[in-house]
Amino acid sequence: MRPSASDRIRLVAELDTLFPGRVSRSPSLLEQHSHGEGYHAAHAPDAVLYVETTEEVSQALAFCNAHDLPVVAFGGGTSLEGQLNAVEGGVSLDLSRMTAIIAVHENDLDCRVQAGVTRQALNLHLRDLGLFFPVDPGGEATIGGMCATRASGTGAVRYGTIRENVLGLTIVLADGRIMQTGGRVRKSAMGYDLTHLMIGSEGTLGIVTEIQLRLQGIPETTAAAICQFDTLAGCVETAVQVMQMGLPVARMELLDDVQMQACIDYSKLDSYRPVPTMFFEVSGGPQAVAEQIGTIEALSVDNGGASFAWSTRDDERAALWKARHAVYWACLAFRPGYVGISTDAIVPISALTEMILGAKSDIEASGITAPIVGHIGDGNFHTVMLVPPGEDALARAHDLDARLIARALSLGGSASGEHGVGLAKRDYLPQEHDPVSIDVMRSIKATLDPKNILNPGKIFPAARP
């Protein structure tokens, strides 16, 4: 049974004794730890505890488990679906100070980092070694948080999501026990795959404190290309054909006319028009790059693409991908004072044209401004629904999201490609997964966290059907 409000105050005081100087109840920190970057109403924890080592996480969880106190792991604070909200109060366990890059094995193309390292910090550290880490969600996400939500980004079409790039984890279980999963090798067949059970479990099964990551060598040559299209259909069809040909494209992102307008305004992409646009990146040896660019250009032109322009200049590429990573902020600036709610549907690639054209008409019918940007090679796209103040507009936005998800599920897709379930997608879980698999998920949760202290209220629908 959860402790009462007065017991919680006493427990936080005890925690303060256990971790002197690391516990805060300052209103501004409680507020900061009451939500992510999503739109959900905030839920503040009773306290924030800053941890610096795996052993400290272990001590904290042992204490909280003994006292039935909920624990929400907190990293970069960038999750979008309410994963960070402390819906039952308790402790927000802040791992953002765990920023050690423990080891880089450049000859093995792997490294080990603490959970609070961001991808930006890691890539800065790796650059001089000729290596990079390819998983790039928007925002200053931590690697631990990326594991928790099964994140991906623009590099997934080539290198996979975080799921394919983690070799092993250090996990602290609900009762404080420390567990190592996986290892350093590229593959192993020794026992159950606990690494992948933990990835995407959103802090409900254990807390990630260290991660063994695969790295990639920076390719000899990298080129970026932009192609603008007469029609959205031509744009999507080009992406479908690139995938079907098995071209090893490094990145391939779709921006619709509205999104391009927002990016032109925000990122000063003045030489482009507000029409459906594809950003490509290809990499490899110089001949392979030239060959791929030629093929992509031919496909693009066949599908009504015009103004195909490519560059191998680092500064031009950097400007392009900086603009791409800034789309969320570009959207918010596009309608000042509005709330941005990102959708996250994904479909098999053959259904993409139907999905995106359908989404476009759903958006028009809703009356909501909602630019589309997509990890198109994966079949995953986001609309940032720009919602004016007021209950009515918020209800219309939720209705639009529900329509997009229903459309994606009817096409064999998923409600979330990369943002996770959190609070926002809980009620979609039974629409996507059968009751038996949800029962199995619940039974694993009950086995590993019998007191339900780890991020309670997330992933599973509130009431059992």
Add this chain to the structure above:
Amino acid sequence: MRPSASDRIRLVAELDTLFPGRVSRSPSLLEQHSHGEGYHAAHAPDAVLYVETTEEVSQALAFCNAHDLPVVAFGGGTSLEGQLNAVEGGVSLDLSRMTAIIAVHENDLDCRVQAGVTRQALNLHLRDLGLFFPVDPGGEATIGGMCATRASGTGAVRYGTIRENVLGLTIVLADGRIMQTGGRVRKSAMGYDLTHLMIGSEGTLGIVTEIQLRLQGIPETTAAAICQFDTLAGCVETAVQVMQMGLPVARMELLDDVQMQACIDYSKLDSYRPVPTMFFEVSGGPQAVAEQIGTIEALSVDNGGASFAWSTRDDERAALWKARHAVYWACLAFRPGYVGISTDAIVPISALTEMILGAKSDIEASGITAPIVGHIGDGNFHTVMLVPPGEDALARAHDLDARLIARALSLGGSASGEHGVGLAKRDYLPQEHDPVSIDVMRSIKATLDPKNILNPGKIFPAARP
């Protein structure tokens, strides 16, 4: 509690009534279902039941669970670590008749198959569509069995193991409930990753009946190259450098001098010498292929490689890879009357040279003939220990395997890259994984299979420490 011997006879008779004409107790079939292709002493089941649908698997498991009767899933019969032995008797559930290719979505590069489909049958079906399935363990393994053991093969260096190529599964749980995991999309962040929990669980958590697989487009150009080296070290160093440069090599296999002699004899590779040798395959656009071949040749020559020869002719490539896939049989033919026991260690690639040169000296010290063949790009290699009749030689072979595993573990490796645990590697599990993670594995097993009917005696060491 397990049924007595007389109860088991009665239960098999009941099963015969439930599945008329599908239950066999013929001695030859019981013998065939008492072992895989490994060296272990056989353990016959009480009966073999041939199933043809997921629903039949469900009925069979519900029956067996109700009566505490063990069930061992059986596919191609090719596993190497004793996974198929019915150590507690019970039912060998034969899924080899479940050979339907349910759907191929060529535009999505995916398909859905029943568990009894072999990779050979699938690739034959796919060839005219310009697609292929890249996971290729030796032998006529079924896709269901490959999921169970987390198999891989020569294509893993480019395309990953079965783990990276399965999108979703139909699983029958111990009590007969049917569960769908994953889906059709390339990625999803909706709930726990039950797909990967099942992959590699060796039929101890559930039985795979259908698999949603990723497919690959057949590349425009494919070339194979062979390079023979003065020294084993030069051979290994070339592989390490290819990986460190991030070349997207499609296959890269090492054969040591002894293995080459066996292959020359068995597969009539008369134009080659019995020296350390690398088989390469590269694929992509013609310019990309030429570029890669040039880079690999330069690296090979730098490391003492001679007689670098490459070909894009289909028949020459096919002959080469046929010889590679036949190494196990080549080894057996190399010492007629001997038993072949395959080792399966894997290490981080930077440790490969030390690992393989150390293995070579361990082999020499053991007095056992043991050719080396390796999925060298993954850091995974096999020695086929050729063991003459007699207890003494068998003990020496086990001792050699233990030395190789100890060496691999000390270098940050794993006891099994792709063959799994089964019976043979159970006692190595606690050497490789910590007690907490093994406890978690056991607790998941107990949750999903409380009566321990699914492949009992496998993966976990017999006595709890």
